[in-house]
Amino acid sequence: MRLPMKQETALFVSSLLQELAAFGDDGNGGVTRLLYTPEWRNAQLFLAKKMEEQGLNTRFDRVGNLYGALQGTNRSGKAVLTGSHIDTVVSGGRYDGAYGIAAGLAALVYLKETYGDPLYTLELVSFCEEEGSRFPLAYWGSGNVTGLYEIGKADRIFDNSGVSLEAAMLGAGFGKPEQPESLRADIAAFVELHIEQGPVLERQRKRVGIVDAIVGQHRYAVTVHGEANHAGTTPMNMRKDALIGVSEMILQLEADALAAGEPLVATVGRIDCAPNTPNVVPGSVGFTVDIRHTDDRILSQFSESVLAKFKEIAIWRELDIQISPWLDTKSAPMNSQLIDRLEHISADLSLASRTIPSGAGHDAQLLTAVCPTAMLFVPSRAGISHSALEYTSAEELADGVSVLAALLYELAYEGKLP
Amino acid sequence: MRLPMKQETALFVSSLLQELAAFGDDGNGGVTRLLYTPEWRNAQLFLAKKMEEQGLNTRFDRVGNLYGALQGTNRSGKAVLTGSHIDTVVSGGRYDGAYGIAAGLAALVYLKETYGDPLYTLELVSFCEEEGSRFPLAYWGSGNVTGLYEIGKADRIFDNSGVSLEAAMLGAGFGKPEQPESLRADIAAFVELHIEQGPVLERQRKRVGIVDAIVGQHRYAVTVHGEANHAGTTPMNMRKDALIGVSEMILQLEADALAAGEPLVATVGRIDCAPNTPNVVPGSVGFTVDIRHTDDRILSQFSESVLAKFKEIAIWRELDIQISPWLDTKSAPMNSQLIDRLEHISADLSLASRTIPSGAGHDAQLLTAVCPTAMLFVPSRAGISHSALEYTSAEELADGVSVLAALLYELAYEGKLP
Structure with a gap:
C-alpha cells in the first residue's frame, strides 16, 4: 500500500x-472527562460530528459508545474495529485514549480517500468509559460490547456523590428504551492504538511497541x-520490629522480581505503620503488593x-x-x-519496533x-501518563497512524482476517 | 543497717x-494526671497529707514541686533528696513516677522509725512534671530546681487548648508572689527509684537495675x-523507588546497631510514603531515625x-x-x-543486680x-510502660525500697556523701 503523508497526518x-482537549480542560494543561458528564457528552458529540464530516456513518449504542x-x-456482516476510549482520569493527559480515536479517524480517512470502500465494514469506536475514575468499575464501554457487564445492573452502582450509573x-x-443491545457478535478483529504510558520505547529508541499481551495482575494486602x-x-x-521485617520483605520482592526479569513487575506502593511514632518500635505494618506478568x-x-x-x-x-489476596485478573494475550x-x-515502514507487554489494562483485553x-x-x-505532562510528539503520533492504517488495510481491504 | 520488713513495705x-491511682483513674486501669489539672493537684495534696501523717515537714515550691x-x-544545710514525678502520660500506668515517691516515703518512714533523725536533712520530692504530656516541654519540675527552665517564661508556653503554662x-x-525560688543549691545527692520501662531486668532475672547513665539521643527526619x-x-x-531505598536504609540501621552492641539502640518509628497508592511506584518516603547511647x-x-x-x-x-537533625540531647552519667x-x-541484700543504661529520660538526668x-x-x-498494663509485683517494689533505704542511710545517716 501507499503511505499516508506524514506531515499531513x-x-x-x-x-x-x-480540539478534544478543550472538553474538560482543567486550565493547567490537564483534562477531566468523567463518564456521562457534560464535558464527556460534548466530546462524544464533537467526535460524532468530526466522523460525519469525514463521511463515516455514525451511531451511539445503548451505553453511549460511539x-x-x-x-x-x-x-458477510463482519466488521473490523479500531478505537479506544474518550473518558479520562481526573486531571489526565490529552493522549490517553483520545489518541487511539484521533489516529483511527486519520487512518480511516486516509484509507477511504486512497482506496475507496473497504471489503469488510471498517469501524472506528470511541468507547464511553475505560478508566474507572467516576464509578467503581472500569471498561464500562467495551465491557458492555463484550458481555462483561449488563446494562441492567447500572442502577446498583454509584459514584462518590451517590449518583447511580x-x-x-x-x-x-x-x-433504557428498552435497554440491552451493545453486545456485538460481528467483530472480526479489533486493533487499539495507544500511548505506552511507560518509559520503555523512549529509552530504547523504538518508534512502535507491538503489545504481545496485557498483563495479569495479582494484588495482596499484607499485615x-x-x-x-x-x-x-x-x-x-529484644525487639519484634514489624517495620524491619517488612523492609526485608520489600527488598526480597525487588530481588526476586529482578531475577525473574521482564515482563514481571512487582511493587509495594502503599505502606502504613502503627503507631507510627518516632520513639516507639513499630508494632504493626500493613502494605500492598502488586505483581504483574503476561503469563x-x-x-x-x-x-x-x-x-x-x-x-x-x-x-x-x-x-x-x-496475607489477603484482593485482585486476581488474568493476562490477555494478543493475536499472534x-x-x-x-x-x-x-x-516495511522502517520503524524500529519491539514487542512489549502492556503493564496497564486497556479495552483491548476485553x-x-x-x-x-x-x-x-x-x-x-x-513514560509520564495520567498527568498534564503526558506528551507524544506529532511525528510519533503519525508513526502510529501509518502502522495502524497498514494493518487495517490488510484486514478490511485485502480481507486477510486472522 | 537492719532491713525494712519486706511484707510490711x-x-x-x-x-x-x-490510693494515688484514684486521682486521674481513667476507668480502664490507666491513670491520667496532667500538670496543674484538678487530678494532679488533688494527688499532690493527698501526698502532702500522707507525708505529714508520717512526720515529714512538707512544703510546695513556686512551681508546685512537693x-x-x-x-x-x-x-551544714546540705540535703539528700530522693523522689520522682507525680504527673503521667495520657492513660499512663500506676507505677511510672509514682513508685519513686511511694518507695521514697516508705524508705524515709523506715529510716526515721529505726534510726531517728538523720545527720543531713533527708527529703522526699514529688516533682510536678516530667512527662511532657500537656505542654511542649518536659521536666518542668526538676528543670526549675536545676536551672534548665525559668518560671518567668511560662507565659509563652501553651497547651493544645491554648492555655498558657x-x-x-x-x-x-x-x-507568682512574686515568682523565682525553685532553684536549689543545697542538694548534696539525689537518688531516683523508678520502674525500668523495658524488658531487660525481667528477662535476665535481675531484681535491681543500677543505672550507669541516661542515654543521649539523636533524632533525625529523613526524606x-x-x-x-x-x-x-x-x-x-527503570524505577527509582523511594520505598525500596528506605527499606535498605532501615536494614542497614538495624545491622549497624546490632554490630555496635548494647547500649546502642536505633529505631525507625515513623514512615510516610507518597503517593501511597497500591499501583504507583513510591515517589517519596519520609522517616524518622532515633539513636541512643550512654556515650x-x-x-x-x-x-x-x-x-x-x-x-x-x-x-x-x-x-x-x-537529612535534618531535630533532637540532640547529651547523655547523663550517674555518679560512679x-x-x-x-x-x-x-x-549484701542478695538481690541480683546489673548496671543498665536508661534508654528513657528521667528527672535524674537534670x-x-x-x-x-x-x-x-x-x-x-x-517491659510495658505508659499503659494501663504497667505492672511490678509488690515484692519487687519492696526490693527497690530496701536498696534505696540502704543508700539513703549511708548518705544521710552515716554522712558518707560522695
Missing part, C-alpha cells in the same frame, strides 16, 4: 487532540504484627514463591503475618498472527474474549 | 500506689525522593557513620536524600561512687547538673 491528529463506520462491500447514563441521553515497644528501653535483640502461570508461581518467603522472614523474625503482521509492517485483537503503542515522553 | 507501697523533709542534725500554674495555686511511576508500565530496572562520642560516631551509609544507598539507587555503693548494697546522682530500676512486667 501529524497535523490532523495533533489538531484533533487539541461508532463511525465505512460500510464494507462484502455482505443508570441515572448518570439517562442524564447524558443513553440507556505484619510485631511488638510496639519503647525505642529507648528495648534493646535491639498467568509464571505470575502465579512467582506470587506463591515470594509470599512463601515473606512467611519465612516473619517466622525468622518472630512476627505474625496475614496480528503480532507477526505488525512486526512486518513496522519493518475484546480478546470475542475476536482476534491487536494493540500498538507509541512512545510516551519520560 | 510491700503492703505500704502497694497501698499508696493504689517536698517532705526529715530535718538533719548537721547544720502560667495560667495553668496560677489556676492550680502556684507561681528520600525517587520517581512516582505507574506500577504496571515501569520495568523494574556521646560513640553516639555521634555511630550517627555519622550510618547517615553516611544512607547517603551511599541513595547515590547507588539514584535517589535524593535530605554511688553506682559502686549500689552494687555492694544489692550484693539533677546530674547540680549534684552526685544515682538511679535505680526495678523490673517492669513484659
Whole structure:
C-alpha cells in the first residue's frame, strides 16, 4: 500500500487532540472527562460530528459508545474495529485514549480517500468509559460490547456523590428504551492504538511497541504484627520490629522480581505503620503488593514463591503475618498472527519496533474474549501518563497512524482476517 | 543497717500506689494526671497529707514541686533528696513516677522509725512534671530546681487548648508572689527509684537495675525522593523507588546497631510514603531515625557513620536524600561512687543486680547538673510502660525500697556523701 503523508497526518491528529482537549480542560494543561458528564457528552458529540464530516456513518449504542463506520462491500456482516476510549482520569493527559480515536479517524480517512470502500465494514469506536475514575468499575464501554457487564445492573452502582450509573447514563441521553443491545457478535478483529504510558520505547529508541499481551495482575494486602515497644528501653535483640521485617520483605520482592526479569513487575506502593511514632518500635505494618506478568502461570508461581518467603522472614523474625489476596485478573494475550503482521509492517515502514507487554489494562483485553485483537503503542515522553505532562510528539503520533492504517488495510481491504 | 520488713513495705507501697491511682483513674486501669489539672493537684495534696501523717515537714515550691523533709542534725544545710514525678502520660500506668515517691516515703518512714533523725536533712520530692504530656516541654519540675527552665517564661508556653503554662500554674495555686525560688543549691545527692520501662531486668532475672547513665539521643527526619511511576508500565530496572531505598536504609540501621552492641539502640518509628497508592511506584518516603547511647562520642560516631551509609544507598539507587537533625540531647552519667555503693548494697541484700543504661529520660538526668546522682530500676512486667498494663509485683517494689533505704542511710545517716 501507499503511505499516508506524514506531515499531513501529524497535523490532523495533533489538531484533533487539541480540539478534544478543550472538553474538560482543567486550565493547567490537564483534562477531566468523567463518564456521562457534560464535558464527556460534548466530546462524544464533537467526535460524532468530526466522523460525519469525514463521511463515516455514525451511531451511539445503548451505553453511549460511539461508532463511525465505512460500510464494507462484502455482505458477510463482519466488521473490523479500531478505537479506544474518550473518558479520562481526573486531571489526565490529552493522549490517553483520545489518541487511539484521533489516529483511527486519520487512518480511516486516509484509507477511504486512497482506496475507496473497504471489503469488510471498517469501524472506528470511541468507547464511553475505560478508566474507572467516576464509578467503581472500569471498561464500562467495551465491557458492555463484550458481555462483561449488563446494562441492567447500572442502577446498583454509584459514584462518590451517590449518583447511580443508570441515572448518570439517562442524564447524558443513553440507556433504557428498552435497554440491552451493545453486545456485538460481528467483530472480526479489533486493533487499539495507544500511548505506552511507560518509559520503555523512549529509552530504547523504538518508534512502535507491538503489545504481545496485557498483563495479569495479582494484588495482596499484607499485615505484619510485631511488638510496639519503647525505642529507648528495648534493646535491639529484644525487639519484634514489624517495620524491619517488612523492609526485608520489600527488598526480597525487588530481588526476586529482578531475577525473574521482564515482563514481571512487582511493587509495594502503599505502606502504613502503627503507631507510627518516632520513639516507639513499630508494632504493626500493613502494605500492598502488586505483581504483574503476561503469563498467568509464571505470575502465579512467582506470587506463591515470594509470599512463601515473606512467611519465612516473619517466622525468622518472630512476627505474625496475614496475607489477603484482593485482585486476581488474568493476562490477555494478543493475536499472534496480528503480532507477526505488525512486526512486518513496522519493518516495511522502517520503524524500529519491539514487542512489549502492556503493564496497564486497556479495552483491548476485553475484546480478546470475542475476536482476534491487536494493540500498538507509541512512545510516551519520560513514560509520564495520567498527568498534564503526558506528551507524544506529532511525528510519533503519525508513526502510529501509518502502522495502524497498514494493518487495517490488510484486514478490511485485502480481507486477510486472522 | 537492719532491713525494712519486706511484707510490711510491700503492703505500704502497694497501698499508696493504689490510693494515688484514684486521682486521674481513667476507668480502664490507666491513670491520667496532667500538670496543674484538678487530678494532679488533688494527688499532690493527698501526698502532702500522707507525708505529714508520717512526720515529714512538707512544703510546695513556686512551681508546685512537693517536698517532705526529715530535718538533719548537721547544720551544714546540705540535703539528700530522693523522689520522682507525680504527673503521667495520657492513660499512663500506676507505677511510672509514682513508685519513686511511694518507695521514697516508705524508705524515709523506715529510716526515721529505726534510726531517728538523720545527720543531713533527708527529703522526699514529688516533682510536678516530667512527662511532657500537656505542654511542649518536659521536666518542668526538676528543670526549675536545676536551672534548665525559668518560671518567668511560662507565659509563652501553651497547651493544645491554648492555655498558657502560667495560667495553668496560677489556676492550680502556684507561681507568682512574686515568682523565682525553685532553684536549689543545697542538694548534696539525689537518688531516683523508678520502674525500668523495658524488658531487660525481667528477662535476665535481675531484681535491681543500677543505672550507669541516661542515654543521649539523636533524632533525625529523613526524606528520600525517587520517581512516582505507574506500577504496571515501569520495568523494574527503570524505577527509582523511594520505598525500596528506605527499606535498605532501615536494614542497614538495624545491622549497624546490632554490630555496635548494647547500649546502642536505633529505631525507625515513623514512615510516610507518597503517593501511597497500591499501583504507583513510591515517589517519596519520609522517616524518622532515633539513636541512643550512654556515650556521646560513640553516639555521634555511630550517627555519622550510618547517615553516611544512607547517603551511599541513595547515590547507588539514584535517589535524593535530605537529612535534618531535630533532637540532640547529651547523655547523663550517674555518679560512679554511688553506682559502686549500689552494687555492694544489692550484693549484701542478695538481690541480683546489673548496671543498665536508661534508654528513657528521667528527672535524674537534670539533677546530674547540680549534684552526685544515682538511679535505680526495678523490673517492669513484659517491659510495658505508659499503659494501663504497667505492672511490678509488690515484692519487687519492696526490693527497690530496701536498696534505696540502704543508700539513703549511708548518705544521710552515716554522712558518707560522695
